[in-house]
Amino acid sequence: MVTRERPTLEAVARRAGVSRATVSRVVNGSTSVAASIREAVNRAVEELGYVPNQAARSLVTQRTESIALILPETANRVFSDDLFFPAIIRGVGGELEAADKQLVLMMAGSAKSHDRVERYAVAGHVDGVMFASMHGADPLPGTLVRLGIPVICSGRPIGDSSVPYVDVDHFGGVCSAVRHLVAAGRRRIATIAGPQDMVAGIDRLAGYRATLEDSGLAPHVVIGDFTRESGIAAMRALLADDPALDAVFVASDMMAHGALLALKDAGRRVPSDVAVVGFDDFDISRYSEPPLTTVRQPIVEMGRTMARQLLGLINGEPHQADAVVLPTELVIRESA
Amino acid sequence: MVTRERPTLEAVARRAGVSRATVSRVVNGSTSVAASIREAVNRAVEELGYVPNQAARSLVTQRTESIALILPETANRVFSDDLFFPAIIRGVGGELEAADKQLVLMMAGSAKSHDRVERYAVAGHVDGVMFASMHGADPLPGTLVRLGIPVICSGRPIGDSSVPYVDVDHFGGVCSAVRHLVAAGRRRIATIAGPQDMVAGIDRLAGYRATLEDSGLAPHVVIGDFTRESGIAAMRALLADDPALDAVFVASDMMAHGALLALKDAGRRVPSDVAVVGFDDFDISRYSEPPLTTVRQPIVEMGRTMARQLLGLINGEPHQADAVVLPTELVIRESA
DNA sequence: CCCCTATGATTAACCGGTTAAGTTGAGCCC
DNA sequence: GGGCTCAACTTAACCGGTTAATCATAGGGG
Structure with a gap:
């Protein structure tokens, strides 16, 4: 060599x-x-x-021209079933490429790797850090902000208002989804919610509850974890609780796909017996049986926006918005 | 700040x-x-x-402790429909994390970004480079090898035997799949092949042809591009050519899913009218209608192996294998 | 008791750039 | 023509580490 x-x-x-x-x-x-x-x-x-030689240059400029994207899951879970991270990467990657910055990918599932990420960022190996969709009240983003490192989160961080973020309008999207069900005459509307340690899970459930209350209907909630398997299990649980339910709002397309499978298994027809609405608008929802009515969230655009915001922070541009919330949109197909 | x-x-x-x-x-x-x-x-x-300070350290050691993963597609296409790259990233990421190396992700679709990648690698910004699944006879890997940069490809590179690679046994996997169809009494076995500028497409088609010839059957080929849409279109074309076909080997699960949709649309039952076998064993194939018989390839393991081989090269370990071929395995479900 | 050696620390050169400060010289004005 | 300004280039210091060469000290052998 x-x-x-x-x-x-x-x-x-x-x-x-x-x-x-x-x-x-x-x-x-x-x-x-x-x-x-x-x-x-x-x-x-x-x-x-x-x-x-970038190393020599970095040494004196204190810039590395690269930024980190932190995926706060263990390497094993990321990508296993999920189309969210790939889409984020796609958006971020495109934008960074245009700005001639390098994308450093880090998984931060275990406590050990969590440390590793902190040390890496603090050591100045990257000019900025982006966090993709976090669980719980992770203190790391706040810590980095306080150390003067440019940070952007995808999804409003729980319990730390000092960290700028990019998110989508979960609440509004869910409201229009549930109103759609109500308008169609559904009265026993259940939900399969996402994990309650993630903003996406919390806000979507809140939107469901609020809209149901507005309509004078009773909520019926089971919690899943965004995987197809959990969607199957949750749908079975809902049916066991209330065999007469006539609609379900599912907080992710993957779980919605699971719900469709479970409904079919239980002999229910969609949408005539039970209407189903998902959230995400992944490819899969166009091809499910029946095609899924769902709330589209612009994930790639979210990645792009995160990158743009971060580059702004790094370049010290003034009047950076602390939060950007992108719109969601109800996509009506055949399941509701 | x-x-x-x-x-x-x-x-x-x-x-x-x-x-x-x-x-x-x-x-x-x-x-x-x-x-x-x-x-x-x-x-x-x-x-x-x-x-x-890594920059200072790199300056003198000539090592950056980071390695690049090149995804030779435009940022827009990668991840759009494909579960291959995410799985590769997962495998690579895990292994590199264990070795305390950083993963730099680069998309190299356009000619411009192709240049960018070359300059980046040549500039010594990374200790080694991994290429994920390439199209055509890309000269870049060979160029880098000749410059003394450690390189590993996923998938045997076309037309450049000097580049070490990790691949799976496409040929063997396809043979067992097609033999399975023959053994089940199928006699009009068509195929939806992958793009013929990729080794995965070429080898799988070769396996199909060889096995069919062995069995004294006539081949029937339509080319797709690994997307679901192309699977739908290809299946329609096959049915138009030969309405009496009784089986189809599809070179990817995504296309196989498209084929299932097209078959249903055409009123064919699977597997009684037409048997279908895919290739990949993505999650989706467990949940398709009916569940898909398919050839499993260990993509995550491929990523892991690539990373291990590259780390070996970087550390100058002797007797590095030039090629590693991982086994594939027929997973029998209900579609064939 | 002296010299030699092994051990463990320090000194200083170097990696390859950036940039503040200094130098040179041409052009301009009076 | 002398002094001043300014543009354009060079000199040299510095970024923060690694490591070869050097030096100090203690212990062992003759």
Whole structure:
């Protein structure tokens, strides 16, 4: 493995017959370099195939040109069944690429890796940190903010108002979903809620409760964990509790798919016996049996927005919004 | 944004009453440091909350402790419908975390970003590079290898035998799948193949052709692109060509799901009228209607193996295998 | 008792850039 | 022509580590 000698600034300078400082200025596009010299330097750069050494540059600029995306799950759980993180990565990746920043991916499930993430960020290995969808009241984002590290969360952080975030309008989306069910004449509307240690789970349940109360209907809640399996189990539990239910709002498409399977298994027809509405609008909901009415949340756009906000923070742009909330939208298909 | 002063080696050295060099040796776990001094240094490190500056370290060691994973698709296509990349990331991520290396994610769809990746790797920003599932005969991996940069591909690279890779036994998996169909008495066995600029597409089609020939049956091929939509379209085309076909091997689960939808739409029953076998064993195949018989490939394990092989290369371990091929396995459910 | 060696610490050079401060020289004005 | 300004370049200090070379000290052998 012969890691070939790479040319340094010094080499370029010698070849172009100027000083290191001048080459540096040319490379960084500074003004106040005579056109003739600039050309000579550029030619030397070209001929030698010079590429700046990022480590050396970082050492003095205190910038790494890379940002971390923290996925607060163990590496094993992330991606197992979930289409959320991939979509976030897609949005973030596109935006960072355009800004010529590198994306460093970190999983932070265990307490040990949680530490690792903190040390890594504090050590200045990245210019900023983004947290994707957190559980519970994680103190890490707040800690980093207090240390002066630019941070953005996806999803309003629980219990720490000092951390800027990007989220979607869970509440509003759920309200329009549940109102849709009410308007269709459904009266026994249950819900399969998400985990209650995540904002997405909490807010969607709150939206359900509020709308039901407005309509003078009684709530009927079972909690799931956003997986298809939990959707199946939760649907069975709901049916056991209330065999006469005529609708269910499910807090994620994956669980909704599980619910559809369980309903079919129980001999219920969708939507004639039981109407089903999901939340996410993943591909899968277009192809489920029947196609799923669901609340679309713009996950890729959320990733993009997070990246944009973070880049703004890093560049010290003023008047950065502390929170950005993206709209959700009810997509009506056949299940309700 | 008050990026707080971080303590340096110098500060720790002063506090512990020793030289910088000694602190460096303690931090890097070198032997030949007296226990008493080691303790004093460690205490100082603790008290000051010292974390080494990676840029400074990289500058001298020529190591960055991070490795790149290249996803050779545009940021927009990756993850749109595909569960392959997430699984690779999961495997790679776990293994790298254990080795305390950072994962830098790069999308390399456009020619421009292709360049960017090359420059980035050549600039020594990463200690090694992994390519996930490539299209066509991409020269980049070979280029990097020739420059002395450790590289591993997922999937045998087309047209460049100098690049080490990790792959699965596409051919063997497909053979057992098609033999299973033949053994069940199917005689008009079609296939929906994958893109023919990818090894996964090519090898799976080759396996199909070989097994069919062995059995004295006639092949019937339509090409898809691994998406569900292409599976739907391909299945329709196959049925139009040969309404009497009694089985189809589909080169990916996503396309197989599309095929199931198209078959249902055409009024065919699965498996009684038409048997269907997929390839991948994604979650979705357990829950399709009917559950999908498919060839399981260990994608997460592939990611893990790639990471392990790359780490071996980076550490200059001898006798590194040039190729690792992981086994596939036929998972029989209800569709065939 | 002296010299040699082993052990463990320090000194100082170096990695490859950026940038403040200093130098040079051309152009302008009186 | 001399002094001043200003643009354009060079010099040199610095970022924060690693490590080869060097030095100090204690212990052991003759």
